[in-house]
Amino acid sequence: MKFEEKTIATEPIFSGRVIQVQVDTVTLPDGEQAKREIVKHPGAVGIIPITADGKLIVVEQYRKALNRSIVEIPAGKIEPGEDLTVCALRELEEETGYGTQNLTYLQEVVTSPGFCDEVVHIFVARDIFKLDNPAALDDDEFVEMSAITLEEAQNLMAQGAICDAKTIIAVMWLYNQQRK
Incomplete structure (x- = not known):
């Protein structure tokens, strides 16, 4: 090499x-x-959930490392031996209350290769539907979910509320999809 x-x-x-x-x-x-x-780091998944009307489902949560709340796509850590698709469906359900049978692997993102081996696997969830009885969040997890337009996402990026790599990638991907 x-x-x-x-x-x-x-x-x-x-x-x-x-x-x-x-x-x-x-x-x-x-x-x-x-x-x-x-x-x-064991790795993580991030999900780009798209509603029928083209909105992006995001969650806002406090990130202690930043000492503030930020807006992100749903995401979570891969458990030992867990299949990536199973993890993505689990995190989508826990953080948003949505499910899907239309989950597509998009790409992997290496978050900070200068000092960390974390890889985030990005999925796109289409044809999402609200679950009647979704799995609960982790005990130490507090999030607020919302559906936002591409314009709202771009404004949140400009304001610094969306600032993490996986969510910026999601917004850029959505922008490219809507331009087609």
């Missing part, structure tokens, strides 16, 4: 409920050594 850094030692630093942190000692392409601080 071009510019490959070979790991010669790994020092675990922290192991939490969602992430693990480690420091790797690597050999650089020129033979020198360097340290790399790495966050290990």
Whole structure:
């Protein structure tokens, strides 16, 4: 691999409920050594739920790392051994109360490759329908769902309320779809 850094030692630093942190000692392409601080993440899914009238379903939630609420597409962590489609359907149901039988894999997004191995798998959910008895949110999860137009999404981006990569990708994807 071009510019490959070979790991010669790994020092675990922290192991939490969602992430693990480690420091790797690597050999650089020129033979020198360097340290790399790495966050290990199990991966996640993000869902772009589109209503029959072309609106985007989003959730607003507080993000402690940012110390503020932001508007995002529904998303969540992949459980160990969980199929990506099963995870996407579960997160769509838990966060929005919607279901679908029309779920399409769009792409993967690497969120912060300079220090984190997290990959978010993006799905598009069409023909969504409200579920009578949806699964509950996680105990530590509080969200407010809404359906927004593309114009509203673009305004939220301009205001900084939509600022995460997966949701910006969703808005850009929706924009491109509506231009066709």
